[in-house]
Amino acid sequence: xxxxxxxxxxxxxxxxxxxxxxxxxxxxxxxxxxxxxxxxxxxxxxxxxxxxx
Amino acid sequence: xxxxxxxxxxxxxxxxxxxxxxxxxxxxxxxxxxxxxxxxxxxxxxxxxxxxxxxxxxxxxxxxxxxxxxxxxxxxxxxxxxxxxxxxxxxxxxxxxxxxxxxxxxxxxxxxxxxxxxxxxxxxxxxxxxxxxxxxxxxxxxxxxxxxxxxxxxxxxxxxxxxxxxxxxxxxxxxxxxxxxxxxxxxxxxxxxxxxxxxxxxxxxxxxxxxxxxxxxxxxxxxxxxxxxxxxxxxxxxxxxxxxxxxxxxxxxxxxxxxxxxxxxxxxxxxxxxxxxxxxxxxxxxxxxxxxxxxxxxxxxxxxxxxxxxxxxxxxxxxxxxxxxxxxxxxxxxxxxxxxxxxxxxxxxxxxxxxxxxxxxxxxxxxxxxxxxxxxxxxxxxxxxxxxxxxxxxxxxxxxxxxxxxxxxxxxxxxxxxxxxxxxxxxxxxxxxxxxxxxxxxxxxxxxxxxxxxxxxxxxxxxxxxxx
Numbered sequence: 023x024x025x026x027x028x029x030x031x032x033x034x035x036x037x038x039x040x041x042x043x044x045x046x047x048x049x050x051x052x053x054x055x056x057x058x059x060x061x062x063x064x065x066x067x068x069x070x071x072x073x074x075x
Numbered sequence: 076x077x078x079x080x081x082x083x084x085x086x087x088x089x090x091x092x093x094x095x096x097x098x099x100x101x102x103x104x105x106x107x108x109x110x111x112x113x114x115x116x117x118x119x120x121x122x123x124x125x126x127x128x129x130x131x132x133x134x135x136x137x138x139x140x141x142x143x144x145x146x147x148x149x150x151x152x153x154x155x156x157x158x159x160x161x162x163x164x165x166x167x168x169x170x171x172x173x174x175x176x177x178x179x180x181x182x183x184x185x186x187x188x189x190x191x192x193x194x195x196x197x198x199x200x201x202x203x204x205x206x207x208x209x210x211x212x213x214x215x216x217x218x219x220x221x222x223x224x225x226x227x228x229x230x231x232x233x234x235x236x237x238x239x240x241x242x243x244x245x246x247x248x249x250x251x252x253x254x255x256x257x258x259x260x261x262x263x264x265x266x267x268x269x270x271x272x273x274x275x276x277x278x279x280x281x282x283x284x285x286x287x288x289x290x291x292x293x294x295x296x297x298x299x300x301x302x303x304x305x306x307x308x309x310x311x312x313x314x315x316x317x318x319x320x321x322x323x324x325x326x327x328x329x330x331x332x333x334x335x336x337x338x339x340x341x342x343x344x345x346x347x348x349x350x351x352x353x354x355x356x357x358x359x360x361x362x363x364x365x366x367x368x369x370x371x372x373x374x375x376x377x378x379x380x381x382x383x384x385x386x387x388x389x390x391x392x393x394x395x396x397x398x399x400x401x402x403x404x405x406x407x408x409x410x411x412x413x414x415x416x417x418x419x420x421x422x423x424x425x426x427x428x429x430x431x432x433x434x435x436x437x438x439x440x441x442x443x444x445x446x447x448x449x450x451x452x453x454x455x456x457x458x459x460x461x462x463x464x465x466x467x468x469x470x471x472x473x474x475x476x477x478x479x480x481x482x483x484x485x486x487x488x489x490x491x492x493x494x495x496x497x498x499x500x501x502x503x504x505x506x507x508x509x510x511x512x513x514x515x516x517x518x519x520x521x522x523x524x525x526x527x528x529x530x531x532x533x534x535x536x537x538x539x540x541x542x543x
Contacts, residue, residue: 032267033237
């Protein structure tokens with residue numbers, strides 16, 4: 023049985039056109055490729071650190 | 076596909092031929108992104124928009140630069156009525172690839188029509204307002220607002236779902252079902268829609284026992300839609316049968332009530348109407364009677380007046396016309412003429428002429444009548460004047476001046492050239508003590524007969540009169 027109040031909580035106000043700019047700027051665009059590149063770079067930096075030490 | 080390290084174009088090898096970086100894992104990530112994009116595209120093609128959104132988002136999580144996936148996500152959002160979300164994706168896409176990007180075209184189309192953009196913004200505001208009404212428990216207002224939203228943007232799935240939820244809350248299951256089917260037409264695999272629909276269908280067909288009568292009822296009725304209302308018109312509706320006695324009692328009660336209403340309400344009203352109409356008719360007839368009575372009296376007066384006129388005219392006619400229809404005056408004139416020719420009796424003829432002159436206005440008589448009258452008068456005038464003069468002179472001589480004045484006046488009237496009679500009349504006036512008439516008569520003698528002995532005599536008498 024559906025509970026109206028509970029279901030209502032799932033609805034959120036829609037973004038207005040004026041708020042679109044903020045939404046675009048605040049969007050997190052980090053993807054798996056970024057993470058991979060970051061991880062590779064970190065992994066490349068760590069052996070170098072070991073070598074120095 | 077480009078190297079993440081140096082940006083060079085990658086080959087089929089697992090390393091970059093330019094910088095030597097290991098790109099095997101990077102290539103796999105991009106492949107997964109493409110895989111999700113393909114999946115999203117397939118779902119979008121079969122209108123599984125929710126599934127398409129999920130896949131395309133996954134695709135972008137693996138590769139944010141997958142422009143096709145981002146553009147398609149924006150398109151799917153737009154189809155679901157989420158215009159701002161679509162716009163956001165297209166703007167990001169355009170920033171990531173400024174040239175040769177279909178997103179640019181989408182944005183231009185949306186922004187070039189300011190009315191359309193305004194309408195979209197109004198839709199969103201109304202939806203938010205409707206949601207606020209729901210939170211404040213003003214569900215009727217929310218329903219009204221959502222209907223407005225959907226009239227402006229019929230593809231707004233969230234609005235359809237919220238409206239369906241409100242209908243479900245008010246147990247308007249059929250309306251809710253209708254809204255959810257509209258959702259299904261746009262997005263066939265929306266989990267929320269499917270969940271609501273399942274609930275609604277369960278409420279419309281609760282169990283097997285109830286299903287059969289419901290189906291039968293459906294068959295016995297005609298359903299059609301008028302605007303947003305479904306009208307169910309049953310074919311044959313029969314009142315449930317009741318006991319015969321109670322039916323008879325009810326009919327009897329109905330008859331009694333009907334009779335009572337007739338007796339207490341309708342009959343007095345009808346009587347009153349009839350009385351009023353009769354009274355009006357009597358008044359009208361009375362008015363007509365009064366008018367006719369007045370007219371009769373007027374006509375009677377006219378008749379009476381006419382009778383009097385007729386009587387008066389008859390009298391006049393009798394005076395003028397004799398018993399044999401001959402005019403009295405003509406008769407009298409002819410008689411006088413005949414008498415004069417036969418007897419030469421001056422006095423009788425003169426008496427007849429005097430009577431005629433008194434009874435008729437000579438100027439109004441015919442030309443022949445006047446001619447005969449004057450001819451007769453000329454024939455007897457001098458002789459008659461002489462006769463009256465002789466009689467008047469005799470009366471003067473005996474001292475009867477009054478009789479002398481009458482006779483001498485007649486003598487002058489019958490013959491104006493009788494200077495002796497005129498002079499004698501002046502003397503009779505003088506003797507009778509009427510000096511003014513005497514002087515006037517002397518003047519006439521002097522004027523009419525100048526240079527005659529009578530004129531000189533009149534002058535001397537006038538002088539003597541003036542000297543007295």
